[in-house]
Amino acid sequence: MAIMQLTIIPLGTRTPGVGQYVAEIEQALQREGVRHELTDMGTIIEGAPQELLALAARLHALSFAHGVQRVVTQIMLDERRDKDVKLGDKTAAVQARLA
Amino acid sequence: MAIMQLTIIPLGTRTPGVGQYVAEIEQALQREGVRHELTDMGTIIEGAPQELLALAARLHALSFAHGVQRVVTQIMLDERRDKDVKLGDKTAAVQARLA
Amino acid sequence: MAIMQLTIIPLGTRTPGVGQYVAEIEQALQREGVRHELTDMGTIIEGAPQELLALAARLHALSFAHGVQRVVTQIMLDERRDKDVKLGDKTAAVQARLA
Amino acid sequence: MAIMQLTIIPLGTRTPGVGQYVAEIEQALQREGVRHELTDMGTIIEGAPQELLALAARLHALSFAHGVQRVVTQIMLDERRDKDVKLGDKTAAVQARLA
Numbered sequence: 037m038a039i040m041q042l043t044i045i046p047l048g049t050r051t052p053g054v055g056q057y058v059a060e061i062e063q064a065l066q067r068e069g070v071r072h073e074l075t076d077m078g079t080i081i082e083g084a085p086q087e088l089l090a091l092a093a094r095l096h097a098l099s100f101a102h103g104v105q106r107v108v109t110q111i112m113l114d115e116r117r118d119k120d121v122k123l124g125d126k127t128a129a130v131q132a133r134l135a
Numbered sequence: 136m137a138i139m140q141l142t143i144i145p146l147g148t149r150t151p152g153v154g155q156y157v158a159e160i161e162q163a164l165q166r167e168g169v170r171h172e173l174t175d176m177g178t179i180i181e182g183a184p185q186e187l188l189a190l191a192a193r194l195h196a197l198s199f200a201h202g203v204q205r206v207v208t209q210i211m212l213d214e215r216r217d218k219d220v221k222l223g224d225k226t227a228a229v230q231a232r233l234a
Numbered sequence: 235m236a237i238m239q240l241t242i243i244p245l246g247t248r249t250p251g252v253g254q255y256v257a258e259i260e261q262a263l264q265r266e267g268v269r270h271e272l273t274d275m276g277t278i279i280e281g282a283p284q285e286l287l288a289l290a291a292r293l294h295a296l297s298f299a300h301g302v303q304r305v306v307t308q309i310m311l312d313e314r315r316d317k318d319v320k321l322g323d324k325t326a327a328v329q330a331r332l333a
Numbered sequence: 334m335a336i337m338q339l340t341i342i343p344l345g346t347r348t349p350g351v352g353q354y355v356a357e358i359e360q361a362l363q364r365e366g367v368r369h370e371l372t373d374m375g376t377i378i379e380g381a382p383q384e385l386l387a388l389a390a391r392l393h394a395l396s397f398a399h400g401v402q403r404v405v406t407q408i409m410l411d412e413r414r415d416k417d418v419k420l421g422d423k424t425a426a427v428q429a430r431l432a
Contacts, residue, residue, distance in 0.1 A: 048349030052403035147250030151304035205250035
């Protein structure tokens with residue numbers, strides 16, 4: 037199991053807001069039933085590394101909508117093989133250290 | 136006002152876990168009284184762009200502790216000048232679209 | 235055609251140097267015959283978006299070698315559909331502006 | 334000494350091309366006389382960590398030109414304290430391994 041953060045940035049939209057594109061990604065993830073969390077800087081998704089990157093390719097392609105001609109997608113993939121890491125585990129571990 | 140995500144990765148630690156370093160950053164941010172949010176992939180902080188990057192430099196330097204000799208720090212800075220964006224605004228705007 | 239930058243960071247290695255892992259990625263790319271360029275901050279690769287992310291998954295998996303138990307992989311994918319962008323085109327366009 | 338990669342993405346521009354903004358950053362770096370290298374995915378700059386992030390703040394601010402109202406800046410900062418790393422050292426070390 038791995039954790040991936042995905043940030044999709046459509047370029048050449050006429051207005052600086054891109055919430056519409058983020059909302060479409062959120063809806064796609066809800067439809068696919070994938071465990072994820074929306075943050076102010078991207079979407080964090082849990083899964084197997086290979087499947088996460090295949091999902092990233094689909095979400096990236098999805099953002100070419102409404103006339104968008106260029107999309108820059110930022111991905112951070114974090115995989116551990118010494119233990120199983122799930123969504124929320126890392127923040128919980130830090131909170132436990134601070135308690 | 137801008138939003139910055141900071142992910143600090145110490146290299147050459149003997150074990151793959153880096154929660155200790157993340158916890159130290161969290162404590163520093165609490166001491167400084169900066170509005171922030173911890174996620175599974177980094178820390179999201181609100182502030183003026185120049186101050187955020189100066190803070191990033193201090194947090195990056197802080198991670199050279201416990202014998203760490205190399206730190207890779209990943210930063211994403213998002214600034215809008217057409218409206219004031221605060222921590223939580225972007226996720227709230229997406230949730231409103233989905234409601 | 236798209237351009238992808240890939241930066242692979244193995245965690246919990248005994249020494250801070252990771253050139254060995256970068257060299258293995260370089261060799262894999264040469265074997266696969268993929269057009270790419272090595273920079274000080276990652277490897278930039280040219281290809282179709284879906285294939286680039288599938289390649290990223292293979293290179294990420296490759297880095298779990300020599301006892302590495304955690305790998306953080308950073309990916310930036312840039313795709314344009316209004317024109318075909320190949321490796322070197324973006325730097326050439328900027329140089330042309332400055333000439 | 335550290336190495337920083339900087340990628341500046343202006344949002345809400347009318348066309349998907351952003352070479353104009355990259356060229357302005359290139360000119361600013363040449364004026365400042367900072368050692369750097371332009372790649373297809375960003376600009377790699379050599380310097381002291383604190384100065385590099387202060388420079389990043391100036392270059393980020395510079396991109397709010399020509400009516401741009403939002404800029405997302407991506408930064409990767411890599412600092413080693415066990416040895417001095419300069420621009421070109423990392424790629425040279427990998428090439429040496431492959432020779």
